[in-house]
Amino acid sequence: MGFLNNFYAVRKHSLAFFEKAYYDFSMVYKAKEDRYETMKYRRCGKSGIQLPEISLGLWHNFGGADCLETGRETVLAAFDAGITHFDLANNYGPPAGSAEITFGRILKENLSPYRDELIISTKAGYDMWPGPYGEWGSRKYLFASLHASLKRMGLDYVDIFYSHRPDPDTPFEETMGALADIVHQGKALYAGISNYDARQSAEAISILRSLGVPCLIHQASYSMLNRWTEDAAFENKSLLDILEKESAGCICFSPLAQGLLTGRYLDGTIPEGSRASRNVFLKPSSLTPELLKKLNALNDIAKEGGRTLPAMAIQWILRDKRNTSVLIGASSVGQLKENLKALSYPPLSQEELKRIEAVL
Numbered sequence: 001m002g003f004l005n006n007f008y009a010v011r012k013h014s015l016a017f018f019e020k021a022y023y024d025f026s027m028v029y030k031a032k033e034d035r036y037e038t039m040k041y042r043r044c045g046k047s048g049i050q051l052p053e054i055s056l057g058l059w060h061n062f063g064g065a066d067c068l069e070t071g072r073e074t075v076l077a078a079f080d081a082g083i084t085h086f087d088l089a090n091n092y093g094p095p096a097g098s099a100e101i102t103f104g105r106i107l108k109e110n111l112s113p114y115r116d117e118l119i120i121s122t123k124a125g126y127d128m129w130p131g132p133y134g135e136w137g138s139r140k141y142l143f144a145s146l147h148a149s150l151k152r153m154g155l156d157y158v159d160i161f162y163s164h165r166p167d168p169d170t171p172f173e174e175t176m177g178a179l180a181d182i183v184h185q186g187k188a189l190y191a192g193i194s195n196y197d198a199r200q201s202a203e204a205i206s207i208l209r210s211l212g213v214p215c216l217i218h219q220a221s222y223s224m225l226n227r228w229t230e231d232a233a234f235e236n237k238s239l240l241d242i243l244e245k246e247s248a249g250c251i252c253f254s255p256l257a258q259g260l261l262t263g264r265y266l267d268g269t270i271p272e273g274s275r276a277s278r279n280v281f282l283k284p285s286s287l288t289p290e291l292l293k294k295l296n297a298l299n300d301i302a303k304e305g306g307r308t309l310p311a312m313a314i315q316w317i318l319r320d321k322r323n324t325s326v327l328i329g330a331s332s333v334g335q336l337k338e339n340l341k342a343l344s345y346p347p348l349s350q351e352e353l354k355r356i357e358a359v360l
Contacts, residue, residue, distance in 0.1 A: 029076055029109075029110040029111070031076075031079055031080060031114060032080040035079065035080050035081065035082045036082050037082075038081070038082060038343070038344075039052050039053070039054075039081060039082025039083065039084075039343070040052070040053045040343060041053065042249075042321070042324045042325065043249075043324075044216055044217055044248075044249035044324045044325075045214075045216065045217070045243070045246075045247040045248045045249040045324075046247035047190070047214070047216055047247075047249070049119065049159075049190065049216065049249075051084075051085050051119065051249070051251065051324050051325040052082055052083050052084055052085055052325060053318055053325055053326065053343060054083060054314065054325065054326050054328055054339065054340060054342070054343065055083060055085035055086070055087060055251065055325045055326070055327050055328070056074075056075065056078045056083050056085070056086050056087070056327075056328060056329075056330065056336070057086075057087040057088075057253060057327045057328065057329050058071075058086065058087065058088050058092055058099045058102070058103055058329075059087075059089070059092050059099075059253075059329055060092075060329050060331070061074070061329060061330065061331045062075075062092070062098075062099040062102045062103065063092065063093035063094045063095065063098040063099050063102065064093060064094065064095055064098035064101070064102070065093070065094050065095070065098075066102075068102060068105070070331070070332060071102055071106070072106050072110065073332075073333050074330050074331075074332060074333055074336055075103070075106050075110075075111075076106070076110060076111075077333045077336055077337070078330075078336055079111065079114065079118075081336075081337075081340055084117055084118055084119055085118075085119040085120075085121070085325065086103065086118065086119070086120055086121075087121045087122075087219075087251075087253075087327055088100050088103060088120070088121065088122045088123075088149075088153075089122055089123035089124070089125075089126070089162075089164055090122060090123065090124050090126075090128050090145045090148065090149050091126045091127065091128055096128055097128075097148070097152055100122065100149055100152035100153050101152050101153075103120075103153055104152055104153035104154045104155070107120075107153060107154065107155075108154050118159070119159045119160065120153070120155065120158050120159050120160075121158060121159060121160035121161070121162065121192070122146070122149045122153075122158050122160075122161060122162070123161070123162035123163070123164035123192075123194060123219075124141060124142050124145035124146060124149075124161075124162075124163070124164055125137060125162075125163055125164025125165040125167075125194070125195075126164055126165065128141075128145060136165075136167040136169070136170060137163055137165075137166065137167030137170045137174070137175035137178075138167070138170050138174065138175075138178075139174055139175075139177065139178040142163070142175070142178040142179070142182070143178060143182070146158070146161055146182060146187055146188070150187065157186055157187050157188060157189065158187070158188050158189075159188070159189050159190060160188065160189070160190045160191070160192050160216060160217065161179065161182055161183075161187070161188035161190075161191060161192070162191075162192040162193060162194045162219060163175050163176075163179060163192075163193050163194065163196075163204070164194050164195065165194065165195040165196075166193075166195070166196050166197075166200045166204075172200075172203055172204055172207055173207055175204075176191075176204055176207040176208050176211065177207075177211060179191040179208065179213065180208060180211035180212065180213040183213045184212075184213070190216035190217070191208055191213050191214075191215055191216060192215065192216050192217040192218065192219060193205075193215060193218050193219075194218065194219035194220070195219075195220070195221075196218065197233060197234070197239065198231075198233040198234035198237060198238060198239040198241075198242055199233070199234040201218060201239060201242055201243070202234060202242050202246075205242075205246045205248060209246075214247070214248070215246065215248045216248065216249065217248055217249040217250065217251055217324065218239070218243055218248055218249070218250050218251075219250075219251050219252075219253055219327070220239065220250060220251075220252060220253070221252070221253055221254045222250075222252035222253075222254070222255065222317060222323070223252070223254060223255050223256065223257040223261060223313060223317070224257065224261060224298065224313055224316055224356070224360055225257040225260060225261070225291075225294075225360075226254065226257060227360075229250065229252075240320070240322045240323075243322065244322050249324035249325075250322055250323050250324055251323075251324055251325045251326075251327050252317050252323055252325070252326050252327060253327040255313060255314055255317055255326045255327070255328060256310055256313055256314075256328075257313075260286070260291070260295065261295070261298070261309055261310055261313040262309065262310050263295075263299060263308065263309040263310065265287055265292070265295065266292070266295055266296055266299055268287060268292050294359055294360070295309075297359045298312070298313075298356065298359055301352060301355050301356060301359070305345075305348075305352055306345070307341075307342075307345050308338065308341060310338065310339060310342070311338075311339070311341045311342040311345060312342075312348070312356075314326050314328070314339060314342035315342050315345060315347065315348050316348060316353075316356060318342075319347070319348060319353065326342075
């Protein structure tokens, strides 16, 4: 009987060993050697950092409620395509925080040998935990949030840390002071701001500079259907004017206007599983006859140029050199590759740009 017990114990140990070995082998990833040959990069303001013209955001599709392996395949395919910048925030999921856990696992199991080739960003500003210190821009919240983000991702530092939104009740001196101290302490290499308007951006950038930490970048929503960064909103200057003057970059999120510029809604129907069908960030009531007419006119221009509508929408953003990078989302490798097609087409001609402007 003792012999049998020993036999089963040895077999159990052996099986565990081989299962672990198989699991470890399945995690082996080697990046493509030609990954930097096709991606184009732009300098972020006047900094030493260059960002890929297309970056990957993990706002959606990488939470605990999503498929880990699909997320893994998408992130690795992005890196293989030369995408070096991955953007997160403390509240990305769902549930909040789980996108950072997912990315941390992919980083540990697949991308750890390539950490020095990556630009990883995260943010704090939106609701994260109960009580008065769980959102906005206090020093306490920003430090606590970053510590939690670093733990979730298994990192010693992030490359960029953002104030995710301006706090109407906390002085900018406190918020920017916290960002500056975070950089001085080496917990982030660069500071950024997001969702600040032109006036707020000018003030925040000025404070950061006075603290010896230049603002690297502003993350702003921008698309063909959302052009607020071009508006002369502060002292006859637009946000893009201010960022250019202050030598800061701009990375554009929601480049496809929450899916409106994907081409999925051209006939006015709402596909099952689309954002409009979930009635969260894109509401069915947004699909007005006027908008559908505009979308179809843009799609016609894209088709005549041999492009897809989403590719043209991304190219249109990149027409302005002040836009450092376009921050896309992707629910699959196929969707990622569809968006990457934008970099394979010739630049939009002046005639095409005029036609697009006439539609918009």
